[in-house]
Amino acid sequence: MADRLTTVLPPGYPALLAELKERILRARLRAVSAANREVMMLYFDLGRSIVEQQAQDGWGRGVIDRLALDLKLEFPDVEGFSPRNLWRMRAFYLAWRGDSGILPQSVAELPWGHNGVLLEKLRDVPARRWYAVNALERGWSRAALTAHINGRLHQREGMAISNFAGALPPLTSDLAQQAT
Numbered sequence: 001m002a003d004r005l006t007t008v009l010p011p012g013y014p015a016l017l018a019e020l021k022e023r024i025l026r027a028r029l030r031a032v033s034a035a036n037r038e039v040m041m042l043y044f045d046l047g048r049s050i051v052e053q054q055a056q057d058g059w060g061r062g063v064i065d066r067l068a069l070d071l072k073l074e075f076p077d078v079e080g081f082s083p084r085n086l087w088r089m090r091a092f093y094l095a096w097r098g099d100s101g102i103l104p105q106s107v108a109e110l111p112w113g114h115n116g117v118l119l120e121k122l123r124d125v126p127a128r129r130w131y132a133v134n135a136l137e138r139g140w141s142r143a144a145l146t147a148h149i150n151g152r153l154h155q156r157e158g159m160a161i162s163n164f165a166g167a168l169p170p171l172t173s174d175l176a177q178q179a180t
Helices: 013-057 061-074 083-096 112-121 125-138 142-150 170-179
Strands: none
Touching: 013 061, 013 083, 013 112, 061 083, 083 112, 112 125, 112 142, 125 142
16 A cells, blocks of 8 residues: 555646545535435425315324324434424425425525524515525525524615715626625
């Protein structure tokens, strides 16, 4: 093994190694994102099923508790099927179903913890959507998302006092204002 590590490498080797490492990391990130998206879609669909059964058959807390127990027994190695989480899935569906009944892409790409924060802290749908989009685009952690919600960032953003409107062309001034 020591002989292989001291071997003189061809000139293009470091660049190829760096490129391969980058491709591997990007592929891993895409795989994690795809898996997260599937879980969010599953949770949305489970929430829809619960809402529909409640409307059709009058399901209550006892049925949800039993459903959580049966899911846990069927999938003992899978976390996330507690009664509390099933109720949260129901709320997740109700919060995001909209007119189309489809989960918005920005929401599907956020981790479950981020979605929980959005559900617990925001009743206003446009504000909830704004935070979902910005958390995804800006890569906010759950703590950062919580801090921005608590600080009402959506109300403050773009409100910084400036002379952009008078000093810059309209499109440029709007972009500069939003950046601050």
